[in-house]
Amino acid sequence: MSLAIEQGVKPTAADSQARKERIAAALQSYGAAVALVILLIVGSFAFPTFLSFGNFSNILTQSSFPLIVAVGMTFVILTGGIDLSVGSVFALGGVLAAEGSSFGVVGAIAFPLVVCGVIGLLQGLLVAYAKMASFIVTLAGLLAVRGLVLAITAGGATTPLIKNLTFTAIGQNGIFGIHWTVIIAVLAVILGTVALTRTRAGQSIFAIGGSESASTFMGLPVARVKLSVYVVSGLCAGLAGALNAGYSSSGVPTVGVGLELSAISAVVIGGTLLVGGRGSLAGTLAGVLLLSVIQNMINQVGSLNSSVQAVVSGVFLAIVVIIQTVLSRSQRL
Amino acid sequence: MNAQTISMARPRRGALLGMLQNYGVYLAIAVLLLYNLFFTPNFFNIENFRTQFVQVVPVLVVALGMALVIGTEGIDLSVGGVMALAAAVMPLYIGYGLFPVVVIAIVVGAVVGVINGSMVAFIGVQPIVATLSLMVAGRGVALLIAHEQMVSIMDPNILAVGRGSVAGVPYSVIIAVLAVLLVAVLVNRTTFGKQLIAIGGSRRAAELSGLPVKRILLIVYILCAALAAIAGIVGTARLGASVPSTLGNLIELSAITAVVVGGTPLTGGQVKVIGTVAGALLLQFISATLNQHNVPDAYSQITQAVIILFAVYIQRGRLAVR
Numbered sequence: 001m002s003l004a005i006e007q008g009v010k011p012t013a014a015d016s017q018a019r020k021e022r023i024a025a026a027l028q029s030y031g032a033a034v035a036l037v038i039l040l041i042v043g044s045f046a047f048p049t050f051l052s053f054g055n056f057s058n059i060l061t062q063s064s065f066p067l068i069v070a071v072g073m074t075f076v077i078l079t080g081g082i083d084l085s086v087g088s089v090f091a092l093g094g095v096l097a098a099e100g101s102s103f104g105v106v107g108a109i110a111f112p113l114v115v116c117g118v119i120g121l122l123q124g125l126l127v128a129y130a131k132m133a134s135f136i137v138t139l140a141g142l143l144a145v146r147g148l149v150l151a152i153t154a155g156g157a158t159t160p161l162i163k164n165l166t167f168t169a170i171g172q173n174g175i176f177g178i179h180w181t182v183i184i185a186v187l188a189v190i191l192g193t194v195a196l197t198r199t200r201a202g203q204s205i206f207a208i209g210g211s212e213s214a215s216t217f218m219g220l221p222v223a224r225v226k227l228s229v230y231v232v233s234g235l236c237a238g239l240a241g242a243l244n245a246g247y248s249s250s251g252v253p254t255v256g257v258g259l260e261l262s263a264i265s266a267v268v269i270g271g272t273l274l275v276g277g278r279g280s281l282a283g284t285l286a287g288v289l290l291l292s293v294i295q296n297m298i299n300q301v302g303s304l305n306s307s308v309q310a311v312v313s314g315v316f317l318a319i320v321v322i323i324q325t326v327l328s329r330s331q332r333l
Numbered sequence: 334m335n336a337q338t339i340s341m342a343r344p345r346r347g348a349l350l351g352m353l354q355n356y357g358v359y360l361a362i363a364v365l366l367l368y369n370l371f372f373t374p375n376f377f378n379i380e381n382f383r384t385q386f387v388q389v390v391p392v393l394v395v396a397l398g399m400a401l402v403i404g405t406e407g408i409d410l411s412v413g414g415v416m417a418l419a420a421a422v423m424p425l426y427i428g429y430g431l432f433p434v435v436v437i438a439i440v441v442g443a444v445v446g447v448i449n450g451s452m453v454a455f456i457g458v459q460p461i462v463a464t465l466s467l468m469v470a471g472r473g474v475a476l477l478i479a480h481e482q483m484v485s486i487m488d489p490n491i492l493a494v495g496r497g498s499v500a501g502v503p504y505s506v507i508i509a510v511l512a513v514l515l516v517a518v519l520v521n522r523t524t525f526g527k528q529l530i531a532i533g534g535s536r537r538a539a540e541l542s543g544l545p546v547k548r549i550l551l552i553v554y555i556l557c558a559a560l561a562a563i564a565g566i567v568g569t570a571r572l573g574a575s576v577p578s579t580l581g582n583l584i585e586l587s588a589i590t591a592v593v594v595g596g597t598p599l600t601g602g603q604v605k606v607i608g609t610v611a612g613a614l615l616l617q618f619i620s621a622t623l624n625q626h627n628v629p630d631a632y633s634q635i636t637q638a639v640i641i642l643f644a645v646y647i648q649r650g651r652l653a654v655r
Contacts (some may be wrong), residue, residue, distance in 0.1 A: 082461070126642065133599055135408075135461060136645050139586055140638040147634030155629055261469055264462070274459055307476035314470025321462045322452065 024327040029271045031323070032286035039293050047300040055296070057177050063292040064185035065090075065240045065247075066262055067285065070270075071188045072236025073263040074284045075229040078196070080209045080276030081127060081134035083230065085141030086237040086263055089116050090256035091149045093241025098160035098251035099152070101167050108167040112242040113235055119145060120234020124227035134230075142260070153253040161250045171246020181243045188236065193281045201225060209276025265317040266291055273328065274321070291316075353647050358594050358611045365618045373625050383503065387571070389617040390509045391416070391564040393610060395584055396591040397516045398557030400609045403592050404520070405533045405553055406601030407460035411449060412561040412588060414471025415442045416581030419565030421475035423491070424484040424575050431490040435566055442562025443555050445471055450554030454547040468585070475577035483576045486569065495570030505567045512560060517606040526604075529553060533601025590637070591616055594644040616640075 043050040069086050076083045093112040100111030119141065126137045150156050162168050170180050196202035204225045207215045216222050245251040270287030272279025291313060298309055353360075369376040395412045402409045419438040426434045445467055452463035486492065497504050520526040528549050531539045540546050561581070569575050593599060594615060595608030619640065623633040 126646075130646060132642070132645050136589070136593070136599065137642065139589070140641040140645075143583075143586060143641070144635045144638030147631045147638065150631035150634070151629070155631060258469070261465060264465065268462065274462055305481065307473045307481060310473030311470050311477065312473075314466045314468075314473060318448075318452065318463070318466035318470070321458050321466070322456050325456050325458050 027323075027327060029280070029283060031320075032270045032283055032290050036286055036290045036293065039290065039297070043293065043297050043300075047297070050297070050300060053177065057179070059289070059292050059296050060182045061179045061247075062295075063288050064179065064181040065244045066259065066266065066291075067185040067288045068188050068240035068243070069237050069259060070263045070266045070284045070288050071185075071192045071281060072233035073260075074267050074270075074272055074279060074281055075192070075196075075205065075232045076134070077264070077267050077272055077274060078205050078209045078276055078279055079226055079229050080212065081226065081229065082138065082264065082274075083123070083141075083233045083237075084135060084138040084260045085119070085123065085145055086233060087256035087259035088142045088145035088149065089119060089234055089237035090241035090244070090259050091251075091253055092116060092119070092145050093238035094245035094255060095149055095152055095160055095241075095251035095253055096238075097167070097242035097245040098162050101162045101164040104164055105166045105170075108162065108164055108246070109239075109242060112238045116234045116238025116241075117231055118234075119238075120231040121227070123234070124230030127230060128223040128226035149253045153251075156253040159250045159252055162245060167246050168249050169246075171243055171248070179247075181247060184239075184243065188239075189281050189285050196281065201228070205229065206277055209273075209278070211277070261317075262291060262313065265313060265320075268317065268324070269320045271324075273324070350647070355596055355608075357644075357647060358596065358608060358615055361594075362611060362615050362618060365615070365622060369618075369622055373622065376625065379501075383501075385614075385617055385621055386506050386509075387503050388621075389613050390505045391568045391581070392584060392587045392591060392616065393509050393613040394512050394564040394567070395561050395581075396588040396595075396609050396613050397512055397606070398560035399585075399588040400592045400595075400597050400604050400606065401516065401520070401529065401553050402460070402557045403533075403589070403597055403599060404529055404601055404604035405550060406536070406599075407453060407550070407553070408589070408599075409449065409464045409554065409557045409561075410461065410585045411445060411464040411467035411471050412557065412564075413581035413584045414468045414475065415445050415558050415561040416565030416568060416584065417472045417475035417577040418442060418445065418478075419562040420569040420575040420580045421478040421577040423566065423569055424486065425478070427486065427488050427491070431488070431494070434488075434491060435494075438566050439559050439562045442558045442565070444558075446555035446558025447551070449558065450551035453554060454550035472577065479575065479577045481578065483574050483578070485574045491570050492573055493570075495567055495572070505571065508563065508567060512563065513606065513610055516560075520604045520606055525549065525552070530602055530604060533603070535602075586641075587613075587616055587637075590641045590644065593648055594640070596648070598648050599645070 049055055069090060073083055073086060093116050096112035096115055097108045100107035100109075103111075123137050123141050126132050127134045153160065172179075174180050174182070196205065204215065204220045207218070207220055208222055208225055212222060241256065244255065266287035267279070267284050268274055268287070269290060270279065270283030270285070272283055294312060294316070295309055298312065375381060395416070399409055399412065419442050422438055422441050423434050426437050449464050449467055452458040453460050494504055494508075499507070520529070528539070528544050531542075531544060532546055532549060536546060564584075565581060568580055572580070591612035592609050593612070595610070595612030596605040597603055597608060616637070619636065620633055623636060628636075
């Protein structure tokens with residue numbers, strides 16, 4: 001094709017091809033945002049209370065916990081990996097926050113972060129240094145961490161309460177009607193975006209996702225970067241779980257089942273390629289909001305139940321990955 | 334002769350690793366049985382073994398299909414959803430008798446396989462996401478069909494599938510044995526089996542050598558889903574109730590573990606049918622052992638996770654050794 005351009009034989013064909021590629025790339029990056037806007041317009045006409053501040057604030061609060069998880073997931077997926085353990089780590093974060101809250105706010109935050117970070121570290125070691133498939137390592141993590149949660153809570157029979165009022169305030173209160181958890185989630189997106197786009201380590205993540213062998217040849221610290229994304233994911237899931245425990249005043253051992261799916265869906269819907277190397281946290285933000293708005297609309301209808309939600313998100317994920325696969329194929333040609 | 338000298342020349346450690354990869358699962362079963370012989374009262378009696386074999390059937394049948402999919406370098410996370418779907422449709426057709434119920438449940442499962450297979454084969458979606466979406470949507474549809482209720486099953490013929498036996502051998506075990514034979518013949522004695530393994534070895538090479546790669550992949554995912562549906566039928570019959578909310582939950586994990594522990598590498602290109610059977614039995618014996626020594630569920634889960642990681646860690650060197 002480049003030869004054709006140089007010789008000036010078929011510039012129009014090359015042009016239209018380039019335009020097609022640009023459209024495909026734009027659709028991939030901004031598809032979620034466009035769909036979100038359309039849904040908001042439809043929702044505001046269909047449901048009278050949809051556009052109210054209360055409903056919006058509610059959507060944002062409900063989104064904040066999965067958003068923090070999805071930020072970590074984005075890091076992992078950008079390297080071409082996957083983290084299926086986040087749902088269990090989320091539950092562990094909540095239970096540990098409740099246990100740690102006996103030692104004040106610091107305990108309620110530090111205890112889950114340290115333990116969940118270590119879990120991420122262990123999984124990262126197995127993926128990065130032992131070179132095991134990320135999905136099997138984190139699938140085992142899903143099982144083991146849920147087992148750990150059950151072990152702490154006497155088989156899930158007890159629900160440890162948050163014993164620190166400041167910490168419940170962080171989970172339940174806010175400023176100008178916006179919950180602190182929303183602000184923390186937005187901060188996570190901003191910090192993550194800066195880390196991904198403005199730092200050497202962030203650029204390495206994209207490079208490794210693009211081509212691991214090329215990154216190795218270029219002398220990038222591939223194993224160390226891969227290790228770190230699992231730590232980030234563990235920290236994010238633990239933080240989200242801790243905040244959720246603050247929100248609900250207790251560390252419920254059964255929360256977070258299936259959370260990995262919604263996090264992965266949000267990341268993929270947000271335009272991050274599952275093979276790694278391309279994507280953004282802004283897209284993930286749009287993806288999470290999109291899923292929350294869909295759920296909110298299903299709730300507004302009222303007569304539909306949670307299994308409809310499961311069907312819709314499953315079908316939605318399938319459609320998005322199909323479109324993505326077709327688009328990225330047209331770009332490669 | 335030549336092959337032998339090569340394997341003799343290989344360093345000792347490599348040979349040991351190879352042994353572990355190929356026969357580790359049998360060794361582990363032997364160790365576990367020995368342990369139980371000495372430390373678990375009443376483990377070695379016919380009744381207990383019959384229970385163990387009956388309990389392993391769903392995981393084993395699902396694992397057989399999973400082995401085929403993994404052989405093509407794929408994965409199928411939707412098997413639990415398929416089991417739930419099969420369970421959900423069974424009560425709807427119960428008035429028509431055993432045969433129609435079984436056929437319809439398998440067909441419904443196969444439809445999921447068609448969707449999985451089409452996404453993977455024709456569109457090129459990664460197996461893990463394609464089947465992840467069906468895992469959730471499948472159980473969702475199952476719950477919608479069942480109105481999120483569990484339904485008791487009274488039909489004696491269907492119950493017999495899960496609870497009856499002939500000459501002391503439970504029907505469900507016979508079904509599992511038939512499934513093992515079917516898959517073993519398919520993998521080892523047919524062109525289809527060779528082609529399937531070729532795709533797992535290198536999809537590109539298989540395409541270039543003119544194999545009908547897409548059609549084979551489609552069939553493999555259909556087979557996996559159909560086997561999962563059979564597991565759903567057997568599971569439902571044994572429970573005596575259709576419970577789409579929990580039937581087959583997390584079974585994908587046990588099935589994948591059984592396959593990998595049995596020596597089939599996740600990177601595809603090989604399918605070990607007997608190894609998969611041994612892997613499923615090993616998991617069953619482990620949970621039975623933990624159970625009979627009153628180890629809580631929580632620790633039994635953690636133990637299972639450690640075993641998975643250990644098995645995958647050992648298998649991971651396979652490519653290098655091969």
